[in-house]
Amino acid sequence: MKTRRQSRTARLLLIAVSGAALTGSILIGCASLGVGDIFEIAQKSAPAVQKSFEDITPEQEHYIGRAVGATILTQYDPYAEAGANEYLNLLGRTLALASDRPETFGGYHFLILDSQEINAFAAPGGLIFVSRGLLGCADSEETVAAILAHEIAHVVKQHGLQAIKKSRVTSALTSVAIASAQTAGSDELAKLTTVFEDSISDITATLVNSGYSRAFEKEADLMAVAILQRVGYDPNALVRMLEVMETRLTPGGPDFAKTHPEPEVRIAEIRKVLAAAPAAPPPAVRQARYQAALGGL
Numbered sequence: 089m090k091t092r093r094q095s096r097t098a099r100l101l102l103i104a105v106s107g108a109a110l111t112g113s114i115l116i117g118c119a120s121l122g123v124g125d126i127f128e129i130a131q132k133s134a135p136a137v138q139k140s141f142e143d144i145t146p147e148q149e150h151y152i153g154r155a156v157g158a159t160i161l162t163q164y165d166p167y168a169e170a171g172a173n174e175y176l177n178l179l180g181r182t183l184a185l186a187s188d189r190p191e192t193f194g195g196y197h198f199l200i201l202d203s204q205e206i207n208a209f210a211a212p213g214g215l216i217f218v219s220r221g222l223l224g225c226a227d228s229e230e231t232v233a234a235i236l237a238h239e240i241a242h243v244v245k246q247h248g249l250q251a252i253k254k255s256r257v258t259s260a261l262t263s264v265a266i267a268s269a270q271t272a273g274s275d276e277l278a279k280l281t282t283v284f285e286d287s288i289s290d291i292t293a294t295l296v297n298s299g300y301s302r303a304f305e306k307e308a309d310l311m312a313v314a315i316l317q318r319v320g321y322d323p324n325a326l327v328r329m330l331e332v333m334e335t336r337l338t339p340g341g342p343d344f345a346k347t348h349p350e351p352e353v354r355i356a357e358i359r360k361v362l363a364a365a366p367a368a369p370p371p372a373v374r375q376a377r378y379q380a381a382l383g384g385l
């Protein structure tokens with residue numbers, strides 16, 4: 089499914105990447121093109137070359153996210169307990185519906201990783217992975233919701249796509265434009281995962297090793313608070329999660345300790361926006377369904 093804008097972008101990119109040779113043929117071989125036409129083409133081509141993550145379409149984002157997800161699953165095994173994963177998906181999709189980006193090209197999907205690391209990853213497009221170790225820090229539906237809301241916020245704000253090195257976005261999108269112009273519709277997934285390989289490495293390295301900036305993490309925490317409030321969960325659950333994580337994370341560990349600011353730093357920022365009054369205790373039915381689904385993790 090290709091929009092008119094994408095087709096136009098593809099044509100412009102083809103013009104742009106052909107470079108001097110094409111410019112030469114326009115100048116020498118095509119008498120019908122005047123100086124004004126050439127100037128117009130050059131003007132149109134220039135912004136097309138300088139692409140940013142914002143030019144990545146939802147469909148491209150989906151395929152990038154799938155490739156990132158596949159890479160994560162080469163490092164972690166999924167936790168193969170259907171009931172727990174179904175619960176996580178029901179809870180996560182409910183929260184996503186209350187976010188500023190309720191729908192993505194392929195939808196939101198949540199998967200538990202069979203690892204005792206305290207970790208979570210949000211791949212572009214809405215593939216969200218949460219470790220058993222992190223879920224083990226939770227003690228209620230609210231606290232699990234707080235974890236998921238933070239990861240959903242990373243998807244909403246497209247923090248993963250922004251981890252792609254700026255210099256790469258242009259070449260990746262140029263490759264896709266050429267691929268789609270020449271072989272429209274065939275082996276799309278394979279082609280996209282190939283041409284985006286370096287971009288996928290950028291994202292995965294950020295998710296697993298270096299982490300996002302403090303500004304992005306603060307943005308995700310504040311958006312998580314908003315999502316929790318919209319759904320009717322106590323946003324203080326995020327603070328409670330972080331307080332538990334604070335006692336369990338080892339500085340320098342290969343998990344959230346490496347990729348996220350210290351919990352106390354995050355708590356201080358969250359407290360600035362939270363009302364002091366404690367929320368009413370959650371309904372018993374909520375705690376019962378949490379216990380049934382994730383209580384045994």
Ligand SMILES: [Zn+2]
Nearest residue numbers: 238305308348
């Ligand atoms: Zn985060």
